[in-house]
Amino acid sequence: MTRISRLAIACSLAATLSACVFNPAPKVATPPPELGPSYFYAPSTNTAASVDALLPYGDAAFADLSEKALISAPSLAEALARVDAARAGAARAGAERLPNITADASVTENRINPNQFGEAGASGLIPSTQTFYGANLTASWDPDIFGQLRAQERAALARVDSANASAGAVRNALLSEIAGSVIDWRTLSAREAALESDVAAAERLAKLAKTREDAGIAPGFDRVRAEAQASAARSRLAGLGSERARVLGRLVTLTGLGAREVSAALSASGGALTSSDAPPALPSELLTNRPDVLAAAAELAATDADLAVASRARFPRITLSGVIGLLAFDPSDLFDNDSIVGSLAAGVAGPLLDFGSISAEIDGAAANKRVAFEAYRGTVFQALGDAEAAYGEIAARDIEAELAIKENVELERASKLADARFRAGLVDFSEVLEARRAADLSGERAAVIVGRASRARVLLWQALGGSGLESPETSG
Numbered sequence: 001m002t003r004i005s006r007l008a009i010a011c012s013l014a015a016t017l018s019a020c021v022f023n024p025a026p027k028v029a030t031p032p033p034e035l036g037p038s039y040f041y042a043p044s045t046n047t048a049a050s051v052d053a054l055l056p057y058g059d060a061a062f063a064d065l066s067e068k069a070l071i072s073a074p075s076l077a078e079a080l081a082r083v084d085a086a087r088a089g090a091a092r093a094g095a096e097r098l099p100n101i102t103a104d105a106s107v108t109e110n111r112i113n114p115n116q117f118g119e120a121g122a123s124g125l126i127p128s129t130q131t132f133y134g135a136n137l138t139a140s141w142d143p144d145i146f147g148q149l150r151a152q153e154r155a156a157l158a159r160v161d162s163a164n165a166s167a168g169a170v171r172n173a174l175l176s177e178i179a180g181s182v183i184d185w186r187t188l189s190a191r192e193a194a195l196e197s198d199v200a201a202a203e204r205l206a207k208l209a210k211t212r213e214d215a216g217i218a219p220g221f222d223r224v225r226a227e228a229q230a231s232a233a234r235s236r237l238a239g240l241g242s243e244r245a246r247v248l249g250r251l252v253t254l255t256g257l258g259a260r261e262v263s264a265a266l267s268a269s270g271g272a273l274t275s276s277d278a279p280p281a282l283p284s285e286l287l288t289n290r291p292d293v294l295a296a297a298a299e300l301a302a303t304d305a306d307l308a309v310a311s312r313a314r315f316p317r318i319t320l321s322g323v324i325g326l327l328a329f330d331p332s333d334l335f336d337n338d339s340i341v342g343s344l345a346a347g348v349a350g351p352l353l354d355f356g357s358i359s360a361e362i363d364g365a366a367a368n369k370r371v372a373f374e375a376y377r378g379t380v381f382q383a384l385g386d387a388e389a390a391y392g393e394i395a396a397r398d399i400e401a402e403l404a405i406k407e408n409v410e411l412e413r414a415s416k417l418a419d420a421r422f423r424a425g426l427v428d429f430s431e432v433l434e435a436r437r438a439a440d441l442s443g444e445r446a447a448v449i450v451g452r453a454s455r456a457r458v459l460l461w462q463a464l465g466g467s468g469l470e471s472p473e474t475s476g
Contacts, residue, residue: 025311026366030300030373033380035283041391042280049277054461055179056454060268062182065255066175068265072256073174079167086163090156097149099141108132133334136325146315147308155305162298168291172466177254179458184247185266186273187451188240194443195237201415201436202230209429222429229437236444273454275401278394281464286383289465293383296376303365303372310365313358316350383463390460397453404446411439 043049056062070076114126144150206226213223251262287293324342328334351358418435421427 025307025362028304028307028366028369028373030304030369030376033377035286035380035384037282039281039283039388039391041388041395043278043391043395044280049279051279051281051461051464052467053276054279054457055175056182056274058274059182059186061185061265062179064265064268065182065251065257065262066178068257068261069174069178069255070171073254074256075254076167076170076174077256079163079170083160083163083167086156086160090153090160093149093153093156097142097144097153099139101137101139103135103137105135106132108134130329132327132329133331134325134327135334136323138321138323140319140321142317142319145318146312148312148315148317151305151308151312155302155309158298158302158305162295162302165291165295165298168466169295172291172462174254175466176458176462178251179461180455181247181251181254182266183273183451183454183458185244187447187454188244188247190273190447190450191444192237192240194447195233195240195440198233198440198443199230199237201440202226202233205433205436206230212429222433225430225433229433229440233440273450275398275450275453276457278391278457278460279464281387283384283387286380286387286465290379290383291465293376293379293465296372296379300369300372300376303369307362307365307369310358310362313361314351316348319347319349321345321347383465386463387460390456390463393456394453394460397449397456401446401449401453404442404449408439408442408446411435411442415439 108131110130110132112126112128112130114128142149206223206229209223209226213220248259248262248266251257251266252259255262287297322342322344324340326334326339327341328336328339333339415432415435415438418427418432422429422432
């Protein structure tokens, strides 16, 4: 190589490197979001409560359905498949940093016209047909001097973390939905018990009114009103069937189980709904416990690595390659020492004039990083809002449930007093019916409100990130 040639190569490399230096990748600021020191509606830090107690683990139906759902739920299986796909992408990115070795074998036959070589061809010294037998082992490697392949692998690994955290979010959502559905089922049972009691009480009043009507001491209007009140209670009781069907269908969708299997699990006794204490937590814990926040953070890390990949496209790439093989004109000579051939090569390639395509790629990667950062911030504040709302809802629902239960007790007592006063001749039958109607409505309403208080606990469990980022593949 002449001195001029060597100088030209050095100048080309210097120009390429200088272009990289004078056009650094844009900086995208990603300051951590500032969270307050405590939740506005959070209970006292002296409260001894656990996050797991927020879910109805003591209910046999929830324990059974949640365990089976972690195995058979379609939504979780889809999320885990995405984790496998991300891992395959990371494995491929890692493999690209290693040497690539290939092997090949060939048989080539060439046919020529010997006459084109004049007298030598006409004399038969040059054969008209030549056959080549060859086998080669080829190796190539990019030493990744400027780190583009390392950045690609880093992005792929971050997306594995994102997919795994997303699967954790699916798992938490699945358990929350199953818990909420089981609570709805138990609430329906409580409403059913209250309505059955209402029907029995209304039928007793209707029977009393019929007796008084037959004795001629009361008009038939009293009987008709009492029977109408009993029919209203029966109508509300019959309407529970459609609500049960919706809950059952929702659980079939969530768990991937058949309706009979879900119904059998729900038939297990679950006992009365309980209201556990809301555990205290710090807003900063959302950054380590919420799977969706962890997934957004991992995606932000992946876009940061993507920006590094795009930036390093301006650097030259160096490729080392080598070939060793066998070449012979006869198969019997293929393994002779004279048949061994080989070559070594080193190549350098870098952008010289791309009319701004690489810069556009870098700008796009920087914009994607800004998008991922704002998505991360949005997810953090969504989690903060969910937790604030869940704490506040538990506080409000508990007060509402306490008052609803108290109201039901008082109205039941008022109904009994009205009945006693009626039998003593102090009030008319209309007052008895009105007192009974108010008591009937309060019993079902109290059951609904208690169910909502239990459901609020499930929302807080999910808002706080569940039981932590447990691997969906080993949970349950």
